[in-house]
Amino acid sequence: MTISEVSEKFDISQDTLRYYERIGLIPRVNRNKSGMRDYTEEDCNWVEFIKCMRGAGLPIEVLIEYVGLFQQGAETVEARKGLLIEQRKQLIARMEDMKKTLERLEYKIARYEQAVVVKEKELKKSEN
């Protein structure tokens, strides 16, 4: 697969794909005889995986470490697992935070409905 196809398929710019490869966020992609990237199925899996993880806010640094460990082979299985467990923990924490914020937003929106119903009677300032 060419870089433009991968870019299209996963909706990631070519610049970003090259950048990810450069910093080791995805393993190095093979080039064809004329020097152009030729993404294998596995390369695509990495791109998709990274996109997903980045989307959930896992830091690039951590993902680079994961990829690095992966490339070092089977003896890093424990380390990789530990890394994933830590990231799961943090992800859950972020989600809980967001849930609280969501509830707060819901509450505020409900108050605004209220306010509109009562002809925009002023909302108490102390509640923003």
Place this chain on the structure above:
Amino acid sequence: MTISEVSEKFDISQDTLRYYERIGLIPRVNRNKSGMRDYTEEDCNWVEFIKCMRGAGLPIEVLIEYVGLFQQGAETVEARKGLLIEQRKQLIARMEDMKKTLERLEYKIARYEQAVVVKEKELKKSEN
């Protein structure tokens, strides 16, 4: 309340508090006769509100707009409500994204448990 107290209370650096005020992310805080910030209860509510919203990833730009609308008074109630509803939508979308990623992490971790049990039998590369 002094800036150091507010900083302590909400675990936000003084620099960040000043920065937030400078860009209009919180309304302007009154100064005492010697020019130092004196945070009222309401100022604190804003700080806490903004911290919460930022923590859930609402962009600063949007929050600045919200604060701006708030300061323009009752005629912006509808606009504020619309803004909050939009942010709620986006927050829910982000949370759903994260939930999918979490499931994926869970799955990977389970696979690693598996791998460890079978004495680190190699994980298929195509599954990262």
Place this chain on the structure above:
DNA sequence: GCTTGAGTTGGAGTTAACTCCAGGTGTTAT
């Protein structure tokens, strides 16, 4: 054989969100 277009590299520039700093003022303790 020349242009066009997709791709290459290394490096510079950008954006968001802080974070730090220099030089100054006002209050408090010795």
Place this chain on the structure above:
DNA sequence: ATAACACCTGGAGTTAACTCCAACTCAAGC
């Protein structure tokens, strides 16, 4: 009244994560 300290302002610097660019190569079409 001198030092120490908390805080002030405007502006510069930093970090993460891209994003853009110049100068080049290669293959395809006319």
